[in-house]
Amino acid sequence: MLWKIRIVFTIVNVIYNVLRPIWLFFHKKPPSIPPITRPIYMLSATKLAKKIREGEITSSEVVREYIKRINEVNSFINAVVDERFADAIIEATNYDQQLKEGKFDIKTLEKEKPLYGVPITIKECCAVKGCSHTGCTLPCKGIKADYDAAIVEMLRNAGAIPLCVTNTPEMCGGFDSTNLLYGRTCNPYDTRYSAGGSSGGEKFLFKGALLGAGGSVIGIGSDFAGSIRIPAFMNGIFGHKPTSGIIPTNGHFPFTEDKYFHKFLTFGPMTRYAEDLGLLMKVMTSKCNHDLRLDVPVDLKQIKIYYRQSLDKTIGVLSMSQEIENCVLKAANHFARYNVRAEKVQYLQLIYQCTQDLTYLILQLPIEWPVTIIDIGLTGFLNVKKPPQMVLDASDPKHHKNLNVEMMKALFGLSEHTKQLLFFTLSFETHFPFTESEISHYTKHTGKIRQKLLDLLGDNGVLIYPTFRKQFLPQFVLCEIMSVTNCAIFNLIGFPAAHVPMGLNLHEGMPIGIQVNFN
Structure with missing residues (x-):
């Protein structure tokens, strides 16, 4: 990145580090959301589906309980933008009746409809028939989907019951879920903080905010540059970005046919429980023609664990918090927690652990991690030559407004669009602050990093x-x-990646966790 820009960010970071604690001092923590008290909210989707199949609980009971929880917490976090509660109750009742009549046996349901009767929440950018599908932008106010996206069809075919659609940044253009149509979604652990984006509304589930508030057990988000993993981090849930191309993305809004857009974008699962990730991935990839080896057990005797604790520490970059660096190290050492013998060798740290017949090798990342990793992460998305239209006109949604005019209007609060979206669009349209030669240069480096990691x-x-x-x-x-580069780099190189929650920090009681990446 241009040194002038880095110097600007250095100054901004100093001001930010001063203002942040001052802001928190004068804005005390608001009342907490109502605690989870019902045991049903503590069951994974996998367990709920099993209990429904075996008649231990009805789908109607589960759906009604989660509707009740959503109504209980949504006034605190503002995650749901449109609901289909009445239709969901009818569908759940029909499912219960089919079970009572013996239409399905347990084994058939487990194999063909593994989510039978389980409620699910879905990001507003994904088309759910009859629900809001506006991109959370004012010019599209009132528009509802007249069809189900392919991914929603697959979930319905597996027995899932959509309850609602959840909030996003305007046109998914940012990583704080706020817009002028539905407002801001707040973090369920402390509503002063962001729920992340662009799948922030899913926190209910602790899927984003809704998932994090216990208002959902499983949800669907989309990820272009961390839009599943960042909200998962903010709200203390699991979020998985699959390899692009294995899950259909039709029905996503905004949308474009640009090949790079499709290379970076994917739908993915967000869950409160780890065991639900695999279940959802099987459902969501049911039409994939590739062998994804989802049922192949992991051989822990052969696994290699590598780690890196921070992005980089060059000028203009905010340092990684110590608690997150400790999280990364704790996660790596988890595989060597018995009879650990550690030895540091320059940039390599070798940790061997033997427990019976298992041996793990934990290595600090032994390849060169370029100091330009942020530049690489930010410029990679500028290869999208035909980005979707973002700054739409209310009188003609197909018309694209003048960006400069909208930015001037935004300074005085007169624009129909958020500053976050306008900044995001500015980067796509002007490539500021990079030149075309710089974009080409860093794109080549992306390929080199990918090959090294492979x-x-x-x-x-x-x-x-x-x-x-x-x-x-x-x-x-x-x-x-x-900080988005932590996630974005793995969209660029095409690796699957998952956020794993690791509890709450000590001084704020906010979620912390790490990202797991693999080939």
């Missing part, structure tokens, strides 16, 4: 890496823009 990880390597720097306040969202 050679390093092979078929049995895992890279543990930070998901995000720390929890952030929505008022300072643009100050954390470089």
Whole structure:
């Protein structure tokens, strides 16, 4: 990145680090959301489906309980933008009746409809018939989907019951879920903080905000540059970005036919429980023609664990929080927690652990991690030559407004669009602050990093890496823009990646966790 820009960010970071604690001091923590008290909210989707199949509980009971929880917490976090509760109850009742009549046996349901009767929440950018499908932008106010996206069809065919659609940044253009149509979604652990984006509304599930508030058990998000993993980090849930191309993305809004857009974008699961990730991936990839080896057990005797604790520490970059660096190391050492013998060798740290017949090798990332990794992460998306139209005109949604005019209007609060979206669109349209030669240069480096990681990880390597720097306040969202690179780099190189929650930090009680990447 241009040194002038880095110097600007250095100054901004100093101001940010001063203002953040001052803002928190004068804005005390609001009342907490109502705690989870019902045991049903503590069951995974996998267990709920099993209990429904075996008649221990009805789908109607589960659906009604989650509707009740959504109504209980949504006034605190503002995650749901449109609901289909009445239709969901009817569908659940029909499912219960089919079971009572013996239309399906348990084995058939387990194999063909593994989510039978389980409620699910879905990001608003994904078409759910009869629900809001506006991109959360004012010019599209009132538009509802008249069809189900392919991914929603697959979930319905597997027995899932959509309850609602959840909030996003305007046109998914940012990583704080706020817009002028539905407002801001707040973090369920502390509503002063961001729920992340662009799948932030899913926190209900602790899927984003809704998932995090216990208002959902499983949800669907989309990921272009961390839009599943960042909200998962913010709200303390699991979020998985699959390899692009294995899950259909039709029905996503905004949309474009640009090949790079499709290379970076994918739908993925967000869950409160780890065991539900595999179940959802099987459903969501049911039409994939590739052998994804989802049922192949992991051989822990052969696995290699690599880790890196931070993005980089060059000028203009906010440092990774110590608690996240500790998380990464703790996750790596988890595989060597008995009779650990550690030895540091320059940039390689070898940790061997023997427990009976299992041996793990934990290695600090032994390949060169370029200091230009942020530049690489930010420029890679500028290869999208035909980005979707983002700044739409209310009188003609197919017409694209003048960006410069809208940015001037936004300074005085007169624009129909958020500053976050306008900044995002500016980068796509002007490529500021990069030149075309710089974009080409860094794109070549992306390929080199990808090849190095492919050679390093092979078929049995895992890279543990930070998901995000720390929890952030929505008022300072643009100050954390470089932290997105932690996730974005893996969209660029095409690796699957998952966020894994690791509890709460001590001083704020906010979620922390790490990102797991593999080939």
